[in-house]
Amino acid sequence: MKLWSSFVKELTIASRGFYFYVEIAMAAILLFVLLFVIPNNFDNKETQYLYLEFPNAQSQQMYIESFNDLDGKGKTPEDPFKIDKEEINSTLYVTEDKEIYVFDTEEDMAKVAEKKHKLGVSIKMNEANELNYTYYTQGNETEKFSNILKIIHGPDDALLYKELEGQPVKTISTDYVVLSDRENVLPVFLTFNGSLMGLFIMAAYVFLDKKEGVIKAYAITPSPVWKYLLSKVLILTVTALTTSLILILPIMGTRINYLLLIVFLIPTGFFASALGLLIASYFDDMVKSFGVMYLLMIAMMMPTLSYFIASWDPMWLKFIPSYYIVYGFKEIFTKGDTGFILLIALGYLVVSSILFAWANARYKKTLSV
Amino acid sequence: MITVQNLYHSYNKDDNYAVKDVSFEIPKGEVFGFLGPSGAGKSTTQGILTGLLQLQKGNVTVAGYDVKEIKRKMFNQIGMSFEQSNVYSKMTAKENLKFYAKLFDVPTRDPDELLEIVGLEGKGKIRAGEFSKGMKHRLTFARSMLNNPELWFLDEPTTGLDPAIASVIKGIVKEQNEKGVTVFLTTHNMYIADELCDRVAFIIDGDIHLIDSPKNLKLEYGESKVEVEYGDNGKLKTETFSTLDEKDKKKLADIIAKQNIQTMHTKEATLEEIFIKVTGRELI
Ligand SMILES: Nc1ncnc2c1ncn2[C@@H]1O[C@H](COP(=O)(O)OP(=O)(O)OP(=O)(O)O)[C@@H](O)[C@H]1O
Ligand SMILES: [Mg+2]
Numbered sequence: 001m002k003l004w005s006s007f008v009k010e011l012t013i014a015s016r017g018f019y020f021y022v023e024i025a026m027a028a029i030l031l032f033v034l035l036f037v038i039p040n041n042f043d044n045k046e047t048q049y050l051y052l053e054f055p056n057a058q059s060q061q062m063y064i065e066s067f068n069d070l071d072g073k074g075k076t077p078e079d080p081f082k083i084d085k086e087e088i089n090s091t092l093y094v095t096e097d098k099e100i101y102v103f104d105t106e107e108d109m110a111k112v113a114e115k116k117h118k119l120g121v122s123i124k125m126n127e128a129n130e131l132n133y134t135y136y137t138q139g140n141e142t143e144k145f146s147n148i149l150k151i152i153h154g155p156d157d158a159l160l161y162k163e164l165e166g167q168p169v170k171t172i173s174t175d176y177v178v179l180s181d182r183e184n185v186l187p188v189f190l191t192f193n194g195s196l197m198g199l200f201i202m203a204a205y206v207f208l209d210k211k212e213g214v215i216k217a218y219a220i221t222p223s224p225v226w227k228y229l230l231s232k233v234l235i236l237t238v239t240a241l242t243t244s245l246i247l248i249l250p251i252m253g254t255r256i257n258y259l260l261l262i263v264f265l266i267p268t269g270f271f272a273s274a275l276g277l278l279i280a281s282y283f284d285d286m287v288k289s290f291g292v293m294y295l296l297m298i299a300m301m302m303p304t305l306s307y308f309i310a311s312w313d314p315m316w317l318k319f320i321p322s323y324y325i326v327y328g329f330k331e332i333f334t335k336g337d338t339g340f341i342l343l344i345a346l347g348y349l350v351v352s353s354i355l356f357a358w359a360n361a362r363y364k365k366t367l368s369v
Numbered sequence: 370m371i372t373v374q375n376l377y378h379s380y381n382k383d384d385n386y387a388v389k390d391v392s393f394e395i396p397k398g399e400v401f402g403f404l405g406p407s408g409a410g411k412s413t414t415q416g417i418l419t420g421l422l423q424l425q426k427g428n429v430t431v432a433g434y435d436v437k438e439i440k441r442k443m444f445n446q447i448g449m450s451f452e453q454s455n456v457y458s459k460m461t462a463k464e465n466l467k468f469y470a471k472l473f474d475v476p477t478r479d480p481d482e483l484l485e486i487v488g489l490e491g492k493g494k495i496r497a498g499e500f501s502k503g504m505k506h507r508l509t510f511a512r513s514m515l516n517n518p519e520l521w522f523l524d525e526p527t528t529g530l531d532p533a534i535a536s537v538i539k540g541i542v543k544e545q546n547e548k549g550v551t552v553f554l555t556t557h558n559m560y561i562a563d564e565l566c567d568r569v570a571f572i573i574d575g576d577i578h579l580i581d582s583p584k585n586l587k588l589e590y591g592e593s594k595v596e597v598e599y600g601d602n603g604k605l606k607t608e609t610f611s612t613l614d615e616k617d618k619k620k621l622a623d624i625i626a627k628q629n630i631q632t633m634h635t636k637e638a639t640l641e642e643i644f645i646k647v648t649g650r651e652l653i
Contacts, residue, residue: 002472006468006472009460012464013457013460016460017459212458213451213453216421217456218472219421220447222472222473222474224441367416367421368416368422
């Protein structure tokens with residue numbers, strides 16, 4: 001009851017303050033960046049540029065229909081290619097995993113392939129019903145790749161396909177979800193939003209209270225100081241949840257397990273705010289705490305670097321708490337290992353509780369008159 | 370209501386004591402004044418009694434509770450008005466009181482009534498951040514009465530208030546005391562102490578010099594005097610005479626007999642003068 005009153009009071013104060021809106025605005029900015037600056041790349045179908053030259057329309061049509069899982073008839077692309085302001089005609093065929101553009105002339109195909117830096121293929125059928133392939137490469141492909149192109153349609157392709165079939169390839173997880181670029185950035189933004197903002201805003205709230213001396217007034221009521229502190233943690237966890245959902249909902253839609261997400265968001269939000277509480281207990285105001293806060297924020301951002309640079313993953317990075325937050329989010333979005341996610345959540349709950357108890361002891365000890 | 374035995378407190382946990390070897394007792398229903406110059410250790414002592422500062426050395430009981438292990442329950446019986454007002458500036462005056470009231474387990478007073486008592490009627494809906502210093506101070510004072518405390522700590526309750534409001538506050542303290550509330554009053558305003566306190570303690574540099582009632586102190590240390598204003602050959606003169614000193618008594622009788630007296634007052638020693646006399650220190 002006292003905790004609830006304290007929580008409502010914190011909510012009242014937060015909603016009349018400046019930082020609450022800073023957090024919401026921050027989430028809105030991050031969402032804007034995600035939606036309009038980072039390309040979705042969601043549509044990760046392979047693109048192919050083709051030029052077809054068949055003796056008659058019928059055989060060309062038959063060839064096209066032989067594409068696997070062809071999705072309806074060919075259509076004019078919504079967004080036609082343009083080179084030097086000149087529109088280039090093409091017909092788009094969509095299959096389950098490919099977008100195939102068929103051009104009217106070999107020259108058009110070559111131009112577009114060059115501009116888009118994609119592989120172009122010209123396929124011609126001679127009188128003897130033999131197919132002739134010409135590949136338009138960019139010149140920066142590896143030799144291996146070029147060689148494969150050379151042999152792929154060689155006289156012995158039956159042998160090649162046989163070899164391929166004999167080569168076992170195992171996919172590790174069948175329901176592993178590949179994230180688009182935009183989705184891939186989301187864990188980093190969430191870590192920034194939830195953890196770093198949480199830390200900073202908690203400190204801001206505490207310093208405001210320190211300035212006003214209200215904690216002293218609280219300390220001489222029958223309500224224990226930890227309830228006062230916990231009400232602050234709760235308000236920050238709620239804001240972290242809200243702002244995280246502002247970011248996640250429009251991007252991930254209904255594709256993820258929200259229950260699991262919330263189970264993960266609560267302890268990580270708790271962690272950031274408990275850390276903020278503890279740090280704020282050592283300083284009188286924001287300015288004095290700035291050095292430490294700044295260092296901490298930089299440290300907490302390090303794991304997100306490793307997240308982008310996959311080859312850079314030194315051991316010491318794993319000791320920075322935000323490491324597991326970033327990767328935890330990724331696991332959730334890729335429908336990864338639930339046990340792993342729950343383990344991280346539990347870990348944060350334990351660590352945060354310790355930090356909170358420590359902060360509580362600090363606040364009780366550092367009360368003044 | 371309060372017993373303090375051999376209390377010591379050092380902020381840096383060294384030999385530099387802010388309070389040293391302080392002992393006193395306050396019976397139920399008394400107004401006890403803690404008087405001393407700035408930095409004497411008044412707020413420190415009060416902080417220990419209210420559990421804000423940790424008890425380091427000595428024995429202290431407050432409202433029947435040993436301060437060594439404070440029970441949260443104890444705070445239902447205690448009220449405290451802080452030297453520096455501390456209210457949520459983002460909440461209105463009434464919201465401040467309403468929130469605070471919810472933290473107690475005992476029946477609390479009506480916020481509107483309290484605001485009226487301290488002269489803030491009609492200001493309930495204004496955010497405390499927009500209050501003047503004196504208004505904030507009154508709000509802090511009003512808040513300390515929310516839980517009908519039996520034991521009331523007042524740290525400089527009238528400092529910075531204009532005389533009219535200060536006298537209202539004085540009236541409230543008197544009224545509460547008549548209802549049986551024990552008051553621990555910290556101040557360096559001797560007039561207030563004189564008017565309100567049953568007993569006062571003089572504290573300097575963490576040391577209590579004496580504890581007695583203002584009346585006894587005046588009897589013991591005060592010398593009553595008479596101030597006479599008279600016309601001497603057309604010039605107005607003012608002189609003060611002791612009513613005890615034989616020479617002064619003769620001189621005074623002489624003036625009364627021969628001069629044209631304009632005004633004549635008896636002057637009682639003030640608590641301030643006694644303080645200076647006893648401690649050799651000013652009350653600043
Ligand atoms: N938080 C603190 N840390 C260190 N020393 C302190 C602290 N608070 C007070 N002191 C010191 O303890 C001594 C007593 O201070 P205290 O605040 O109790 O005085 P006071 O009698 O209430 O003075 P005032 O009339 O100015 O309120 C002073 O020497 C002061 O410098
Ligand atoms: Mg003081």
